[in-house]
Amino acid sequence: MANSVDVPVAIVGAGPVGLAAALELDRFGVPYQIYEEDEGLSTKPKAGTILPRSLEIFGLEGALDGILREGLRFDEVHFIDRPSDKVLTRMLMSPMADETRYPFIVNLPQSDLERSLMDALVNNGRTVQFQHKLEAMVQDQDGCRLQFSTPRGRVDVRARYIFACDGGKSTVRHFCNIPMEGVTHPERFLVADFEVDLDRRVGRQLTYLSYIFDPEEWVIFVRQPSFWRFLIPVPEGAPEPTREDVVTKVRRVVKNESLPIRFLDMGIYHVHHRTAARWQDGRVFLLGDAAHLITPVGGLGMNTGIQDANNLAWKVSWVLQHGAHEDLLATYDRERAPIARFNARNQAERNRDVMRMKSPLKRIARNVLLGWMDRSEGLQWRAAHARSLLGTSYKPAGPPPGLLDGLSAVRRFTRPPITAGDRVPDGKIWGPDGRAHWLHDLVKPGFVALLFVDPRSRPSIDPDPDGLMTYIVHRFDAPTETGLRSRSLMDPGGSLAKKLGVPSDHFVLVRPDGHVAAIAPFVKSSDVAEAYKRFTGVSEAIPEAHII
Numbered sequence: 122m123a124n125s126v127d128v129p130v131a132i133v134g135a136g137p138v139g140l141a142a143a144l145e146l147d148r149f150g151v152p153y154q155i156y157e158e159d160e161g162l163s164t165k166p167k168a169g170t171i172l173p174r175s176l177e178i179f180g181l182e183g184a185l186d187g188i189l190r191e192g193l194r195f196d197e198v199h200f201i202d203r204p205s206d207k208v209l210t211r212m213l214m215s216p217m218a219d220e221t222r223y224p225f226i227v228n229l230p231q232s233d234l235e236r237s238l239m240d241a242l243v244n245n246g247r248t249v250q251f252q253h254k255l256e257a258m259v260q261d262q263d264g265c266r267l268q269f270s271t272p273r274g275r276v277d278v279r280a281r282y283i284f285a286c287d288g289g290k291s292t293v294r295h296f297c298n299i300p301m302e303g304v305t306h307p308e309r310f311l312v313a314d315f316e317v318d319l320d321r322r323v324g325r326q327l328t329y330l331s332y333i334f335d336p337e338e339w340v341i342f343v344r345q346p347s348f349w350r351f352l353i354p355v356p357e358g359a360p361e362p363t364r365e366d367v368v369t370k371v372r373r374v375v376k377n378e379s380l381p382i383r384f385l386d387m388g389i390y391h392v393h394h395r396t397a398a399r400w401q402d403g404r405v406f407l408l409g410d411a412a413h414l415i416t417p418v419g420g421l422g423m424n425t426g427i428q429d430a431n432n433l434a435w436k437v438s439w440v441l442q443h444g445a446h447e448d449l450l451a452t453y454d455r456e457r458a459p460i461a462r463f464n465a466r467n468q469a470e471r472n473r474d475v476m477r478m479k480s481p482l483k484r485i486a487r488n489v490l491l492g493w494m495d496r497s498e499g500l501q502w503r504a505a506h507a508r509s510l511l512g513t514s515y516k517p518a519g520p521p522p523g524l525l526d527g528l529s530a531v532r533r534f535t536r537p538p539i540t541a542g543d544r545v546p547d548g549k550i551w552g553p554d555g556r557a558h559w560l561h562d563l564v565k566p567g568f569v570a571l572l573f574v575d576p577r578s579r580p581s582i583d584p585d586p587d588g589l590m591t592y593i594v595h596r597f598d599a600p601t602e603t604g605l606r607s608r609s610l611m612d613p614g615g616s617l618a619k620k621l622g623v624p625s626d627h628f629v630l631v632r633p634d635g636h637v638a639a640i641a642p643f644v645k646s647s648d649v650a651e652a653y654k655r656f657t658g659v660s661e662a663i664p665e666a667h668i669i
């Protein structure tokens with residue numbers, strides 16, 4: 122007889138996205154089970170670049186210590202023209218120092234990252250159900266029934282919601298009949314790992330992530346803690362390079378024909394550029410590679426998937442635990458699918474096009490533009506904001522603006538004010554206990570409203586509904602007799618208000634994933650609670666667009 126299990130959420134797949142989704146559910150205390158067909162975590166290094174936004178998310182999930190201890194941090198990416206051997210531009214992460222606690226990229230093989238995520242899960246008293254292969258799935262009005270095969274026989278699971286984190290060949294997606302839209306390129310990628318001294322034994326020092334442009338054969342070098350990774354294209358119909366070919370290519374690119382190299386591993390990958398036609402099917406949600414396949418050129422596939430988990434988990438928690446309307450769940454597809462398409466097309470694909478540009482005229486224009494970017498404070502900020510994924514914004518109007526949109530790119534740079542959908546920048550704020558706190562830590566348990574009013578005016582605020590915490594942010598603490606002292610956040614010099622660009626007598630409602638739900642004037646005592654209820658649908662259906 123089959124074993125039977127009943128859970129609110131079943132996660133299928135324990136890759137990086139399934140593990141991150143589990144940690145996100147732990148953040149909100151949502152019970153779940155995570156099922157993985159393999160005997161243990163993957164040992165393939167695959168993804169190696171963890172971007173600042175993912176670091177922020179792992180930080181809130183309590184999974185960052187091992188990642189920072191074992192990974193290689195760096196704050197500069199190089200774009201090099203191979204024919205002229207010139208650095209065309211540097212992309213610096215330092216302009217993000219006022220935005221995040223983590224203004225750097227971390228290189229760490231995916232297998233080591235997964236181990237750190239697993240350690241955090243174990244720390245939370247959780248475990249993965251390994252050797253559980255999903256074989257069948259049906260949905261009804263109240264939930265889904267899943268059937269897993271295991272070495273000990275069949276296991277039946279009933280779950281209210283399914284998180285499909287089962288990778289590019291997703292079985293769940295197949296059961297839901299959801300097609301993948303997009304293309305698979307005829308060109309493939311070769312990824313080879315070496316032990317080699319590229320820090321001292323080559324003419325120029327390579328940064329830990331270097332893109333080398335070449336119309337004939339572009340190259341990417343990625344430095345991992347104990348090896349170097351080398352990516353090159355394999356043109357359609359070309360024979361697969363041998364180990365010797367690859368070693369020769371590396372030596373040629375770094376211009377050292379006798380460079381000692383110890384070959385570790387290599388693989389050839391197809392380059393997909395596809396997203397699922399739908400990300401939700403009833404009670405089933407697609408996350409990570411199950412929802413999007415992005416070329417590895419930009420190091421975005423896994424990083425995009427981590428944000429999927431961050432976007433979905435709190436919504437499920439609010440429906441299951443805080444009485445939010447189920448319509449809130451439909452915003453997952455609406456918010457995340459355009460971002461994945463943007464990351465695939467405007468970041469990863471554009472990167473690939475720029476690296477292999479053939480037309481000499483276009484290459485001249487590209488090089489001039491990149492040289493300009495190197496010198497422009499505004500463009501550097503925009504590039505870092507977009508590339509770090511700190512610029513991810515769930516605007517009703519669609520994905521973030523292009524690099525060159527807006528004159529701030531050329532004028533002396535000031536940070537644009539936040540608007541609904543943006544990720545709120547992190548920063549220090551002094552709490553009622555007198556100590557400095559990070560703004561993002563305040564949203565760890567739920568929604569936060571930041572009320573930019575002068576507490577000396579004795580503002581009247583309705584009691585917070587379940588799931589919301591309201592704070593007053595100002596240069597002056599609330600006097601004790603106002604009863605607001607315990608909600609006072611001290612903002613010396615009004616620097617947080619300036620950074621966010623929020624006018625006084627307004628409030629900012631921040632979601633548990635750190636994105637802005639609403640910015641609105643604070644006129645009457647019920648304004649904040651009403652905005653929260655309207656956004657989550659706790660008392661009524663969620664409106665089509667965000668409140669601004």
Ligand SMILES: Cc1cc2nc3c(=O)[nH]c(=O)nc-3n(C[C@H](O)[C@H](O)[C@H](O)COP(=O)(O)OP(=O)(O)OC[C@H]3O[C@@H](n4cnc5c(N)ncnc54)[C@H](O)[C@@H]3O)c2cc1C
Nearest residue numbers: 134136138158168169170255287288409410420422423424
């Ligand atoms: C060479 C290379 C380099 C890359 N570099 C980067 C990078 O630098 N940065 C980046 O962001 N991305 C990168 N990527 C992409 C990244 O590896 C993927 O986006 C990432 O692995 C997706 O994670 P996932 O959890 O969605 O899926 P997966 O990692 O594929 O995990 C899916 C899991 O589901 C399990 N599963 C599948 N079917 C079932 C079933 N029926 N029942 C139970 N379990 C099942 C699988 O065993 C697996 O463990 C790279 C990819 C490659 C190939």
